[in-house]
Amino acid sequence: MIEKPVLIKEDGTRHDGRKSEELRPIRMEVGVLKNADGSALVEFGRTKVIAAVYGPREIHPKHMTLPDRALIRCRYHMAPFSTSERKSPAPSRREVELSKVIREALEATVFTDLYPRTTIDVFIEVLQADGGTRTTGLTAASLALADAGIPMRDLVAAVAVGKVNGVLVLDIDELEDEYGEADMPVAMMPSLGKIVLLQLNGVLTPEEFKKALELAKKGINEIYRLQKEALTKKYLSYPEE
Numbered sequence: 071m072i073e074k075p076v077l078i079k080e081d082g083t084r085h086d087g088r089k090s091e092e093l094r095p096i097r098m099e100v101g102v103l104k105n106a107d108g109s110a111l112v113e114f115g116r117t118k119v120i121a122a123v124y125g126p127r128e129i130h131p132k133h134m135t136l137p138d139r140a141l142i143r144c145r146y147h148m149a150p151f152s153t154s155e156r157k158s159p160a161p162s163r164r165e166v167e168l169s170k171v172i173r174e175a176l177e178a179t180v181f182t183d184l185y186p187r188t189t190i191d192v193f194i195e196v197l198q199a200d201g202g203t204r205t206t207g208l209t210a211a212s213l214a215l216a217d218a219g220i221p222m223r224d225l226v227a228a229v230a231v232g233k234v235n236g237v238l239v240l241d242i243d244e245l246e247d248e249y250g251e252a253d254m255p256v257a258m259m260p261s262l263g264k265i266v267l268l269q270l271n272g273v274l275t276p277e278e279f280k281k282a283l284e285l286a287k288k289g290i291n292e293i294y295r296l297q298k299e300a301l302t303k304k305y306l307s308y309p310e311e
């Protein structure tokens with residue numbers, strides 16, 4: 071049997087040295103792909119995700135057309151080289167589910183009624199997985215939508231809170247996810263204070279749930295600040311005509 075790793079050390083820090091309420095080192099870059107209308111690369115520690123947005127554009131197949139709004143299509147996919155053992159490139163049940171919940175979260179923020187009879191295609195490709203790929207993917211997708219100039223009510227920022235050795239911790243990685251007691255990804259439209267995704271794998275008491283949500287909100291506010299910084303950086307460095 072594989073021994074459970076020490077997730078919370080004697081001094082209260084986590085296996086990677088972080089404090090319980092600390093995010094992993096985050097990097098965000100907008101406009102990383104030439105051929106997409108909008109794109110973003112987001113890293114949370116070793117988790118690396120790229121998002122590409124195309125549209126609003128004509129729909130194929132035509133029968134999917136919605137007369138009163140744009141159709142958002144979303145594909146979340148893990149590259150075969152993103153995990154330690156090669157992952158089959160075929161979409162798994164997990165990837166189909168994640169594509170759906172991510173699409174629903176994005177539908178809450180995009181003003182789809184501005185672009186009837188069109189589609190907005192969102193591609194999320196996980197380049198390297200170390201936990202939190204759905205939240206990193208969603209954070210990257212909303213940056214890519216903003217980069218594509220698509221009007222939104224707010225950005226979407228997301229992070230997962232976990233419970234390991236009875237302690238609530240922010241932004242869990244794969245090891246904490248695998249050996250911890252609970253994993254709760256949360257996505258919000260931060261300035262509107264609206265939750266657009268909330269899942270819970272594991273068990274939390276009602277009290278822990280409230281605390282976990284507060285912790286997620288704290289992380290989300292910081293992620294939101296970094297998103298705005300990444301968008302500002304791209305437009306400030308735009309070459310002059």
Ligand code: ADP
Nearest residue numbers: 153154157199200201202203204205244247253
């Ligand atoms: P999330 O990535 O949003 O946390 P999960 O909780 O389902 O989603 O997955 C946790 C982590 O487990 C992933 O980030 C990844 O590092 C790892 N993982 C998920 N699916 C696979 C897979 N098919 N092969 C190897 N590792 C995987």
